[in-house]
Amino acid sequence: MSIIARHITVDMYKCKTACFDDMYALQATIKTLLQESNIEILSFASQMMPDDHIAIALLFEEGHITVHAFPDLQYVSADAFLCEEDAAPEQVFSSIKKLFKPEKTKTTILKRGDFGTNTDMKPKTKTKVAPLRRIHNTGSKVVKMLTKSKSDTKNK
Structure with a gap:
């Protein structure tokens, strides 16, 4: 497998x-933290x-980092895209995590640009479909209950 980048969210x-x-x-x-990681920032x-x-x-030569900080929610979402096959974006984020001191984090690492032998790029999806008969039966039951409750209310 040959990849061209690693992406972390x-x-x-x-x-x-x-x-x-x-x-x-x-x-x-954030700019200082990246420079301490030997990343030369081209623009920000x-x-x-x-x-x-x-x-x-x-923006830097090897990729980019974006940070969205939501003060009211005490929430930060960030991502780093590094255009190197053996890049370690999680190391870049270790100092950023220390800055925000979150109580909980969720991290996802993606390998981007997989040009391996298996070029099937179809997304895997799972769909759950209820049989129409069950939906129809449920709908009739709801209609009967509503009709019954209206007639009960009129009779009172």
């Missing part, structure tokens, strides 16, 4: 609120969004 719950006080300080801290942007969450995007 991290959800951080019940983060410490002090991290959300200043958008520019938060951006500067931050924005206070209309729903009062902070959006930060950092």
Whole structure:
């Protein structure tokens, strides 16, 4: 299997609120953490969004990192896309997790651009369908119950 990138998504719950006080300080801290990881940042942007969450995007030669911080929810969602087959995006996030000090995290790591021998790219889905007869029978029972309750109410 040959892949071209690794992608990590991290959800951080019940983060410490002090991290959300200043958008520019938060951006500067994240930028410093990445530079300490020997990542040279090409460009970055931050924005206070209309729903009062902070959006930060950092672009570097090996990929990008985005962070969305929701102060009211004490929640941070972030992702890193690293364009190297043997990249370790979880190492990049270890310092970011320390910054936000979440009580709980959910992490997903994806291998992107799989050009292996199996090129079947069909998504795996599972669909559960109830038989129509069961739905029809349930519907008739509900109609009978409603009709009965109306007639009971009129008789009182």
